[in-house]
Amino acid sequence: MEIKRWIPALFLAICVVQLAVPAKMIVDREITLSRGEVFRFKTAPVDPYDFFRGRYVRLQLEASSVSGTDTNRFEFRDRAYAIIEEGPDGFARFSSLELERPGQGAYLRVRVRYHDGSRIHLELPFDRYYMEESLAPEAERAYRQHSRRSAADAFIAVRVLDGRGVLEELYIGGKPVLEYLADESP
C-alpha cells in the first residue's frame, strides 16, 4: 500500500530520465553545430554496383583511414582520437591517430575498424545522410555521379567540437543536396 502512494512520483522521475536521453542527444549536437569548427570531407569514388540502402544516402569518405601510425597499438573496435588537418585542397584528412584525448587542436572520436599494412581504417560518426524517401533515389544518383573518379566534387560539411562530429550538410556540385536536386529537376 505504501508503495502505491509513491507510484505517481516514481513515474514522474522515470519520465525525466526518458526525456533526458533524447534531450542530451539534441543539446550535444546543437552545441557542436553552433560552436564547432567546419571541416569538409571529400566523398570517395563509389562502386557503381552499390545500392541505395533504405531512405538514406550511404556515404563513403576518402579520409576514412589514417597512415603513418603504429598499427600494433590499435585493435578492432578500439576507441581512438583522429587528429584532423586541412589539406592544400581545402579538404580535411586525418594526420594521425591517438589513444588518449589530445589536449588541443581539432580531433574526432572514432573507432578502429581494421588495419591493412600501414593504414588503419576508421569507423566515423557520420556515414549516412537521411533523405526524404521520394528524393532519395535522385540524391543517390547525383551522389554517385559526382563521386566518380572523373567528376569527384561531392563532399560533406561536418562541425567538430571536443571530438564530436555532426554532419551538417551534403554538397553535390558545390550546392547543398536539396538545392542541387531542386535546380536539376525539370
Added chain:
Amino acid sequence: MKSSHLKWLYRELPDLISRGILPEESASRLREHYGPVGDEDSRRRLALLIFGVFGAALIGTGILLLVAHNWDELSRPTRAAVAIGLLLFAQALTGWVVWRQPESIVLREAVSTFLFTAVGTCIALISQTYNIPGDLDRFLLVWMLLMLPVILLLRVRIPAAFYLGGITWWSFAAEDGWRPFFWLLVALLLPLLVKPSAGRTTRFLNGVLLWTAAPALALSGFAMIPVLETPWIVYLVTLLAALYAVGLQTLSGEAYRSPFVVVGLSGVALCSLFLTFEGLWQWQYREYNLESAAIALSVFGLALTVFALWTGYRMVRRGEWAPALVCVSPLVAGTAYLLVGTATGIVGALVFNIYFFALGLLMLIGGLREGALSSANVGLLMLTALFVARFFDVDVSLLVRGFAFIGIGLAFLFMNSRLLSRKKEA
C-alpha cells in the same frame, strides 16, 4: 479450467447434491475453489484490452512510419521539438492513467504500449535529424532500459513482451563480450512474474508474456554462438532442456498449454535431430576447443544442467521416462562433445542418433500406454523424421526406402485408429 467446463460442472452440482452423490459442503468448496464462471464483464474487459493494445500499437507504429517519411520541410529544431513533443504526449497520457485510473489494467496496458513506441520513435527521429550513425545494439539497449522502469512500476505485460523481443534482438546485435548480459536484462523482469495471477485478464496477459518469453530465451541460445565457439551446442541443448524443466516444474494443466514445455521439448527435439547429422560433428571435430568448453560449463551452464537433471530425476520417480530423457539431454550433448574431441566427428552423430531414436520410441510407447494420441503421434513423427534424415545420409536402395515409408505410414494409421477406438470404448 475452461469456462465451458466450469459451466458444465456448476450445472451438474445441484443434481449431484440432490442424489446424495456430493455433499453440499463439498459443492460449496468446489465453487469457492474455481470461482465464478467468466462473466460478461471480464470478457468485455479482455476484448477492450486486446483492442486497446492493438490500437495503441497501431497508432505508435503509424507515427513511426510518418517519422520514417523524413520531414525535410521542417527545420532541424522543429523536428527535434516534434520528437520530444511526441514523447511528452505519450508520457502525459500514461501519467494521467497512473494518476486517475491506476486500477484499470486495460488503460495501463494500452498507454504503456503507446509510450513504448513513443520512446523508440523519439530516439529514432533524433538520430535521423542529426544523421547519427546506426548503432543498432546501442539504440535497442537504450530503448529497452528506458522502458524497463515503466514496465515494472505499472506491472504491464504487453510492453514486457516487447521488451523481451527487444533484448533478444539486442543479444544478436551486441558485441560478443556483452551478449551474456542478456540474462541480466531478463532477470530484471522477474519481479513482474512474482505475484500470482488473478482474474481472466491478468491470466491472459501473463500468457502473452510467457509465450513471448519462452521462444525469446530459446533464441538467445543462438546469440551466444560467437561467445562460446564450438561448445555452443552443449550450451544450447542445456538451455532448451532447462526451459523444458521449468515448464514441467510449473505445470498446472495440460502440457501443451505450457509455453516452456512446448518450446523446450520442440527445441530439444529439433536440435537433437540436427545433431544426428555427421557433417555438423565433423565441423565440431575440426574446430574442437576444450578451453572454451570451460566457458560453456561455467556456473550458469552448470546451474541449468543441475536443474534439468534434478527435474529428470523427479520424472523418473514418477515413471515418466520420455520427459526424463529430455531433461538429461545436457549430459548427452556434453558426452557427445567430449567424445568428439577424443575420437572422431562421427561419434557425436552416433550418440545423437541413439538418443533421438530412444526419445521418439519412449514418447510413442508412453503415448500408447496412456492412450494419449498427441504424444504417440509426436513419438512416431520423431522416428519418421530420423528415418527421413538418414534417407539423405545412408546409401540404401529406393525399393527399401519405399517399403520403409509405406510401413511407417501404415503404422501411423494403425496406431491412430486403435487409439481412437480405445477412446470411444472408454
